[in-house]
Amino acid sequence: MNLSEIDWSVNKAEMWPAPVKAGVIALMCLSVVAIAYYFDTQEQYTRLDSEIEREAELKRTFEVKQKKAANLDVYRKQLEQIEQTFGDLLKQLPDRTQVPELLVDVSQTGLASGLEFELFKPGDEANKEFYAELPIQIRVIGDYLKFGTFVSGLASLPRIVTVHNVKIARRGDAKGKDPLVMDATVKTYRYLEETAAETVDKAKTNSPANK
Helix, strand or coil, rough: CCHCCCCCCCCHHHHCHHHHHHHHHHHHHHHHHHHHHHHHHHHHHHHHHHHHHHHHHHHHHHHHHHHHHHHHHHHHHHHHHHHHHHHHHHHHHCCCHHHHHHHHHHHHHHHCCEEEEEEECCCCEEECEEEEEEEEEEEEEECHHHHHHHHHHHHHHCCCCCEEEEEEEECCCCCCCCCCEEEEEEEEEEEEEEHHHHHHHEEEHHCCCEE
16 A cells, blocks of 8 residues: 555545554544543542542541540540549648648648748749649758658648758858758648639530530
């Protein structure tokens, strides 16, 4: 077959040899398929990939929520335990009317330990999230055994009392039976009624059992 002898005019297409017609038809079909893929099928594949990713994300979300639902009773019990523990801690914080009594307890604990007070100076309250912090600057004279007894006594009080910034030095006048002096900050605490109630309510709201 001499291709140069073929009239390639579209009007003479019916005169083309069968192999040429088949090739042209195949080329046209491929072109149609390529155009259809470009304008329609490719977009569908992109949308399919997006839906597959969305399905995977929904599955992960479902699994997380399913675990929360399965552990709902556990979360509720944990919340009850937290509320009880929080309530027990609040009971160890005096209210405003009990603070003077607590200051007396701190002073009496020091005297019962055999210490001599040179300084007992309550400072200004500092409000925290749900409690107020009351620092007391103290300077006591004694020895290591008495200091230890004093700190242990503070820890045994029914209210929360902490000791900070402890400094122990030898007295300039070492003639007495107690040659050491201890400077420290003793901190007592009282709870702020309204703020404490708001904290409990916030804990309930943010609990997984309520989500």
